[in-house]
Amino acid sequence: MPTRTTLAAAVLGLALLAATTACEIPTTATTHASPAAASAGLAGLPIAPEDTGVHYDRDDWPHWSPVHGTCNAREQALLDQGQGVRADDQCRPITGTWISAYDGATVTDPSTLDIDHVVPLAEVARSGRIEHGHRVGPRTWTRDQRERYANDPDVLIVATARANRSKGDSDPAHWLPNRDRCGYTTRWIEVKTRYHLSIDQAEHDALATVLAHCPEGGAR
Incomplete structure (x- = not known):
């Protein structure tokens, strides 16, 4: 049975974002950008x-x-973001330890965990706009492009069901995690940048407020 322990929740750095197209999935992962x-x-x-x-x-x-x-994609996220994970021959994690990204809870039963999209699917769908008289953004995505986003390992994060349900499809103007708000905010910006998504004014202001209080190390 496979065992995997890797760095949890690694994301594509902002230095690479400008070089990627809207629907590429990275072949390597890097650490969070600085505040x-x-x-x-x-x-x-x-x-x-x-x-x-x-x-x-x-x-x-x-x-x-x-x-x-x-x-x-769900099983792979559990393998990548847990410690001492053991899976069966169908890749279903059966034992391991996970730290819920949003509330810091330690979990040993993978069936109780949710895999969240950092920027929720519904939020992505709403993050389009009109430019020069033309609609741009997720409204124009194909089904394949939507599938690539929904399974992109760099937008998936392990969290307790309770924390994930409290978030729902909210943006940072309406919900922030109890732990590592700086890391969460940074990752939100990375995903929106990489996928060429827009933000609304309240969302922008909430992100800016968090970043203004982040140490250069990024954790808070």
């Missing part, structure tokens, strides 16, 4: 009202697709 780099990234995000006219259906975003051998 200063995140602030620069925030300044580069387009500000626009949420695209509330978009039709969102979770079934239009195929998730937990096969990503590696018999592992689907």
